[in-house]
Amino acid sequence: xxxxxxxxxxxxxxxxxxxxxxxxxxxxxxxxxxxxxxxxxxxxxxxxxxxxxxxxxxxxxxxxxxxxxxxxxxxxxxxxxxxxxxxxxxxxxxxxxxxxxxxxxxxxxxxxxxxxxxxxxxxxxxxxxxxxxxxxxxxxxxxxxxxxxxxxxxxxxxxxxxxxxxxxxxxxxxxxxxxxxxxxxxxxxxxxxxxxxxxxx
Amino acid sequence: xxxxxxxxxxxxxxxxxxxxxxxxxxxxxxxxxxxxxxxxxxxxxxxxxxxxxxxxxxxxxxxxxxxxxxxxxxxxxxxxxxxxxxxxxxxxxxxxxxxxxxxxxxxxxxxxxxxxxxxxxxxxxxxxxxxxxxxxxxxxxxxxxxxxxxxxxxxxxxxxxxxxxxxxxxxxxxxxxxxxxxxxxxxxxxxxxxxxxxxxxxxxxxxxx
Numbered sequence: 500x501x502x503x504x505x506x507x508x509x510x511x512x513x514x515x516x517x518x519x520x521x522x523x524x525x526x527x528x529x530x531x532x533x534x535x536x537x538x539x540x541x542x543x544x545x546x547x548x549x550x551x552x553x554x555x556x557x558x559x560x561x562x563x564x565x566x567x568x569x570x571x572x573x574x575x576x577x578x579x580x581x582x583x584x585x586x587x588x589x590x591x592x593x594x595x596x597x598x599x600x601x602x603x604x605x606x607x608x609x610x611x612x613x614x615x616x617x618x619x620x621x622x623x624x625x626x627x628x629x630x631x632x633x634x635x636x637x638x639x640x641x642x643x644x645x646x647x648x649x650x651x652x653x654x655x656x657x658x659x660x661x662x663x664x665x666x667x668x669x670x671x672x673x674x675x676x677x678x679x680x681x682x683x684x685x686x687x688x689x690x691x692x693x694x695x696x697x698x699x700x
Numbered sequence: 701x702x703x704x705x706x707x708x709x710x711x712x713x714x715x716x717x718x719x720x721x722x723x724x725x726x727x728x729x730x731x732x733x734x735x736x737x738x739x740x741x742x743x744x745x746x747x748x749x750x751x752x753x754x755x756x757x758x759x760x761x762x763x764x765x766x767x768x769x770x771x772x773x774x775x776x777x778x779x780x781x782x783x784x785x786x787x788x789x790x791x792x793x794x795x796x797x798x799x800x801x802x803x804x805x806x807x808x809x810x811x812x813x814x815x816x817x818x819x820x821x822x823x824x825x826x827x828x829x830x831x832x833x834x835x836x837x838x839x840x841x842x843x844x845x846x847x848x849x850x851x852x853x854x855x856x857x858x859x860x861x862x863x864x865x866x867x868x869x870x871x872x873x874x875x876x877x878x879x880x881x882x883x884x885x886x887x888x889x890x891x892x893x894x895x896x897x898x899x900x901x902x903x904x905x906x907x908x909x
Contacts, residue, residue: 536760540784542801550784551799557758564757570764570786571778572753572880572888573860589884592859693800696765698750698782 527615530556539679539692541567545553545599546687550575554692556611562613578604602688606664606681613648613666619691633660645671661685720847725841731839731868732830738873745770745825746773747895752778753888768892770825774904790821791906803908820857824866824878835864845869845876 525700530537541554546594552569563580577589594600614636631653648666653659662684669678681690723731745771753762758760766780780786787798795806823829830837834857835850852858865879877891 536758540786540800542799551797551801551805552754553762555755555758555760557760557764559757566758568711568753568757570780570784571788573752574886577757636903658719681746691801693784695783697761699767 520634528611529613529615530558530611531615533558537694538696539694540688541604541693542691543567544687544689545602548599550594565607565611569684576600576603578607580608602683602686603690606688606690609650609664609668610679610681614645616626644668646670701872714909720840723841723846728839731873735830735868741845741898742770742874743898745895745897746899746901747892749778750891750893751888753886755886756884768825769901769905770822771901771906775824776822776825777905784826787908789906789908797907798908801830824864825875829866841868847905 502559535554535557538617539554539556541552543550543552550569552567552568552575555566555568561581565576565578565580567575567577569575573591574589575591575594576587579586579588585608587600587604590600609647625660633651635651635654636645637647637649646668649662650664651660652663654661665680665682665684667680667682671677677694679690679692681688681692683689701708713798729853744771746767748765749768750763750765753764754760755762755777764780764784765782766778768779769775769777774790776788776790778788787796789796789798790808793808795808797804797806820829823832829835829850830848834854835852838851840847840849846868848868850864850866852861852863861880861884862883862885863881865881866875866908867879871877874895875892877889879887879889881887
């Protein structure tokens with residue numbers, strides 16, 4: 500038996516609406532361009548460790564590749580980030596500490612899942628709550644450019660929520676991030692990233 | 701399309717392979733002597749440098765440049781000026797690093813990895829790696845220069861590099877460039893430009909404050 504024409508028509512309308520709603524609800528995230536390699540001179544302070552080097556980020560298909568190397572060219576770590584998983588392809592021995600790596604991977608995942616801008620939103624946006632975690636976006640200007648993202652955590656049912664990580668963005672006119680600072684509030688970890696383009700030979 | 705690219709790569713590789721000729725044993729000894737004499741006569745060296753870090757997975761080269769200083773016996777300063785500022789000084793058994801934020805200092809003897817890298821860098825610049833047992837070395841003639849291909853035998857160096865290629869200018873037997881190749885074929889290529897040998901270098905170049 501053939502389905503009624505009205506049902507097919509409704510289905511078509513729903514599909515179109517579905518696609519439209521989906522597109523509106525998923526504004527682009529940082530580092531979303533497939534054509535670009537984003538490069539940052541990066542300082543990484545974690546407890547008594549201080550590293551500096553080049554962080555290169557590229558979107559490849561539906562994953563991101565993140566390579567951090569020293570200024571002199573030695574690779575410190577090489578990660579592949581899929582939707583919810585950050586896999587280490589290589590980690591230099593000096594950095595190979597399980598807790599340290601877990602924190603860095605988590606920060607990179609949170610950074611890459613940050614929205615670039617959100618139109619029609621208020622200045623402070625409580626974006627989402629995942630289990631005990633709340634993410635708050637702060638934005639400004641007509642285009643709703645995100646200038647900071649804060650992650651709060653509720654440690655137990657009766658405790659107040661505590662801010663645990665702050666991401667600060669300083670965008671240029673092209674809305675690509677020129678500087679990014681990631682600061683942990685309760686543990687001594689800070690990552691400072693400063694965008695650059697290649698030197699001319 | 702992939703076949704065309706593969707064929708092009710093969711053709712290129714065969715060109716490279718024919719362009720570099722393995723040196724006969726008697727010539728190796730002569731080249732080693734000439735490099736040793738050149739190294740012995742070098743008390744200081746200063747030069748501009750360009751650096752290229754190639755990351756295969758990103759199909760991207762990161763290009764930087766700066767100034768390099770060396771003073772016998774073991775004083776080295778790498779100063780990156782573009783596109784970021786970064787200085788690394790190796791002197792008197794310590795490593796000093798200056799980035800945007802601070803000057804960090806490390807004792808080379810307390811960290812074997814640092815010491816090994818330091819020794820390697822100094823030997824690369826001086827060209828006196830030829831008798832180092834941490835590598836097996838192959839010698840090639842590549843036209844205007846000699847190419848020394850160094851394969852690390854040491855476990856720690858092996859973890860960092862699959863091989864290091866050193867290029868010596870045939871006219872003066874000085875290091876013109878070196879290339880450090882990682883196991884995934886990513887590489888860092890450093891080329892020296894406008895080398896000056898045995899000109900005076902201020903002592904302050906080897907002390908960061």
